[in-house]
Structures are given as C-alpha cells and as structure tokens.
Amino acid sequence: MTFEGKYYNGRSSKGMPAQITLRPDGLRIDYSADEEVGAVHWETAGIHQSEFNDATTLLRYGKFPQQSISVVDKGFREALLQYYRGAAFLKSGYNSVLRLGTSGIAVMALSLLGLLVAFVIWGVPALADRVAMHFPQSYERQLGQQLYAKMLQGYQVDDEKTAALNEYLNTLDTGSDYPITAAVVTSDEVNAFAIPGGYVVVYDGIIDKMEHHEELAALLGHELGHVQKRHSLRALTRSLSYYMLASLLFGDISGVAAVLVDNASALRNLEYSRSLELEADQEGLELLRRNELNPQGVVLLMERLQRASESEMLTFFSTHPNTKDRIEALKKQIGESEQPYGEHPELEGHWEQLKAR
C-alpha cells in the first residue's frame, strides 16, 4: 500500500513530496524535491507515539532532530491501524477515549462528577481522621504546649485557682492518655476550651456560675473528651485536606501554607461540628461515671449554661450549638443505665478551695 504525503528531514522545514509504503518491518519513504531525491526506511520500533490525529496524520521518527511525515488522507490512518495492529506508536489510551463519542464522554463526565462528590463528602473526612489519629502523641503535645503558652499570653492567669483546679484534676480519674495541664484565667466570659495534647483553659466566669462540683467535673470531662478524641487535630486535618484537594484541582500550592498559618492562630475559634460536641458530652458523662459522681452533673451544667445564655452573650454556646438536643441526648444516656454514685469528699475539698478564692 502506498500513500502520498510530505517528508521533513529534521534539518530543514522544506516539505518534500513523498511516497509512503507500508511494509512489514516499517515504512519506506521515497521523497523527491527539486534536485534532492532519496529514500529512507523507518523501523516501526523507532516511530514515536502518534496521538490526536485528524484528517492529517503526523508521524515522527528517530532521535533529535526527528524526521517526520504528514499525510492528508484518512485512509492512511486506517491502513496503519490495520497493518501494524498493536504497534507501540499507535497505542493511546486517550485516542480510545476520544473514539467513545459525545454520549460516551458525557456519561464518563457525569460518573466522574458523582465520584468526586462522593470522595469529597465521605472520602476526605475519613482520610483526614485517619491521619489525625496516627499523628504521634509527642508532636501533638509539643504543638499543644506552644499554642497553650501563646494563648495564655492574652489572659491573666489566676494562680491560686489554677493550683486548686489542678489539685482537683489530679484527684479525678480522668482516664486520659494525656498528662493534663489546666489553667484558670480571669474573665467574665462563661467559657472554657481545650488545646491538643492535654491543655485546658477555664474562664473563672464559668466557675462562678457553677454550684456543684459535678458540673465542673462534667465540664472538664467534656474538654478532655475533645483532647482524648483529638477533635481539634481532626478538624485541622480535615480543613487542611479540603484545601489540599482544592489546590490540587486548581493548581495552587501556596493556598496550603495559608491554611496552616490561619489555623494555627485561629485554632480556638474552630467550630466543632455537632457530632464532635456530642462525642465530647459523652466523654464528660463517662468521666462522672468513672469517678462514681452524680451523672446529673452534665445535665445541670447544660441547663445552667442554657439559662444563663438567655440573659448573657455566652461564647461557650456560640461555638456549641443545639443545647436542647444535647441535653435530651444526655438524659437518654443517663436513663439507660442506672449506676451507683456518691459523695466524694476529697474532690469537694478542692472544689471548695476553688470557689473560695
């Protein structure tokens, strides 16, 4: 089989009229232009991959500078596909996709969109959680320590209350994998927060509101629940992975760094998701049970804070939504299993100290 085309020798841009013959071991090209007449043989192994051809088929051969031929004849491509079936230079995954036609491509696009949505909704959080849970504890502790020190700079620490709170914590069986460091800071705000690695900051505004030490135990249990379940870290890896996905799709790496910096400073303001809050509530209840304290402490805490929130702006609640639902969930859990509870003189002693100051 012979086709008409143009031959370029790789040294000049002059297109020489050529006869191209398909042979078992390759192509034979006979060219002639003005005084220049000759023939070359292209072994199939040396022909470069040829994709995206249209009416014109373009083939390139050899090392730099490459020779090439261009044939304006659809029959040429068909003939190549028939004659050199399975040859490397004709293989192309992309070309086979292009042959699917419009409807095939549309189906592919839609299923891809579905896959992507599924990945974003379920895949990313699951992956991020796994990463967060495998983060070494020592690093987490180090990171937490820095954040803790940084955050305390903005507050006035009440040393005596802090000492009493830590006594209280030491007496309590927290069941935590982390050594716990807590501080009481002077503020009218009714708030408390946890920092990764076992750090807890309690505002004395919230202690003033409390009447029973079980409420404090419940609050500490809640915050230590955030620590134990690595909630901040999980939220951080989650938002980080979304940004990474976004920068992957839109090709912007610098966005990742922005998130890192943003999150480090605004960790406190992270909005814990509802499920994380419920999980922390459960941990709070768990702590009361472990110490054989009255489980109603959690409910008391919630109700008191809810009542207070009606008259005051409470930051504790602005980041912790759905108090009613939470109380309902807690009551249900308490009701399910009756467990003995009693007085705890030692804890109460530390509590008195804390309140007395």
Add this chain to the structure above:
Amino acid sequence: MTTTLLEKEKQTTHFSFTGKGSDYFAIEIVNFLLTVVTLGLYYPWAKAKSLQYLYRKTELAGTPFVFHGTGKEMFIGFIKGVGIFIVLYGMLFFGLLTETPFIMVLSYFAFLVAFLVLVPVALHGMMRYRTSRTSWRGIHMGYRGELSDMITTYLVGFFLTIFTLGVYGSWFVVKLRKQMIDNVRFGNVSLRYVGDGADLFLINLKGYFFSIFTLGIYFFWYVKNVLHFYVNNIVVLQEDGTYSRLQCQVSGWDMLKLTVGNIFIIVFTLGLGIPLTTTRTMSLIMNNTVMSGDFDADALVQTEEAYDSAVYESMTDMMDIGVV
C-alpha cells in the same frame, strides 16, 4: 518590480486552531480522573498530554506544531518546584513560630527575597523548556537568553515599578517581553519584540478610565488592545534581513462574546466546561492571527542542539504567572 513588492507585502501566512471542544474536554476529563486517583502525582503527565493536544491542533501555514515535552520531564520539574516551595514555606513557618521578633522579620524578608528571585528564574526556565520542546515541520525553537539578564531585568523593573508607584509597570512589562521574545530562535529565524512602554502605558491609562466611565463595557476593548499590543509587535526576522509581523485581528466585540460565553459555560457546567473555554479562546485568537510580510515556510533550518532540563516548567505553573 512594483508588482512583486506589492505581492510580497500582501503575503500572509495563517495560524489556525483545529482543536474541538469535545475532544479536549474528553482529554481533560481523563487527565482529571487520573490526577485525582493518583493524588496529584499524574498532574505532570496530564499537563504534558494537554499541551501535546493543544500544540498538535495549532497550525501555521497548514502544518501543526508539535510539543515534545513528556510527563517524566515535567514530573522532575514538578518535584523540584514542590521541594522549593516546601523549603521556602517551611523556613517561613518555623521562623514565625520562634516568636523572636528578629528571626521572624528575618525569615519573612528572606522568604520575600527568595520568592522575588524565583519568578525570573522560573520565567527563564519556562522559556527554555517550552521553546526547546516546540517544533514545527521538524524545526525546533530555542531560547538563547541568559539567566542573569532575566534576573537583572526583573528585579530592576520590579523595584522601579514600586518606586514609581506602578507607573513604570508598563515599561517593565515591555522590557520583560523583550527579554523573553528577543531571545527566541526558530531555526535560523529569530524573533523581535518592538513594542514601546509608552504605548502600553497609554493603553492601560485609557483602558482604566474608559472602563470606569463605560461601567466596564470598554474593558473588552481594553483587553483587545493589550492583546494586539502583545501580538502585533512581534517581528519574525529572517537571516537575510527580510521580516514579517504577527497580526492579530480579534475585535473588542469578539472579546466580549468570548468572555461572556466562557463565563456562562463555566457557571452552568459548574466548572466542568473549563476545557471548552480553552478551545474557544485558542480558536478565536489563532484563527484571527496571521503573519504578514516575508516568511519562507520552506527555508527554516535546524539550529538547535538536543535539549536538556525541564526543572522550571512546573514551578512557573504553580506560581501562576501565566505567560503566553
């Protein structure tokens, strides 16, 4: 004699873009899928494939361009680019964590300087890589610029622009284009950029105020003017001194239709249609660009040597400078 001269003046060589939106869309979908599945590792291969398609469908005098870059080359560039970014941001991040004011300021300053130098380095790398991997009728392009010149041009221009509160910006852009385009070889043919900073300044000034006065409508004509300024000032110089010029005939109205259409496509396909906007843009620009003057399509001679490194290609990409 007069007739031949007239004929010569009239000689035009056409650019054209024959790519189809649906084809490019399919290619990009495959690229996207593979990139996601490989957690981004496929990206350089995807980029190579998409460039190979766009080049293959861009024709000059009826012959397509060929992009010779490979995913592997771009992967190496990509890894180096990512590495440099990690080091830079790591330095900045840990510098800020120390909380020592001196070290914080120092690391921030070092970061800015490194970033500033990285831009011309990346531009230079991109020009070298892109030109060396581009061929037409088997003849490769090439870039002969010196890195030191590029850095000097960039830094001087950058600081002059700052000191003049942006006024020098137009001249800076022209200097940079000259540095880039004047050093391009296309076989034995070379390119020249003959635009003047003052002209660009006037275009920008006019564009800015008219766009405000016309509530943004003039903006498309402004973009058209800038495009013409970039393209129409490129001269293709042959060894015997004869030359031809690029001429872009896109109108402001075309620009408006293109932009509005592209926005609609992106919005209504939730971004999936971005490949279609690429082919629409390529079609409009390429199909309305010609080379007029003396250009002997058969007389190009290979002058480049076999090519080498691809280090910088992906770096420019990530910094999103978006040249050419």
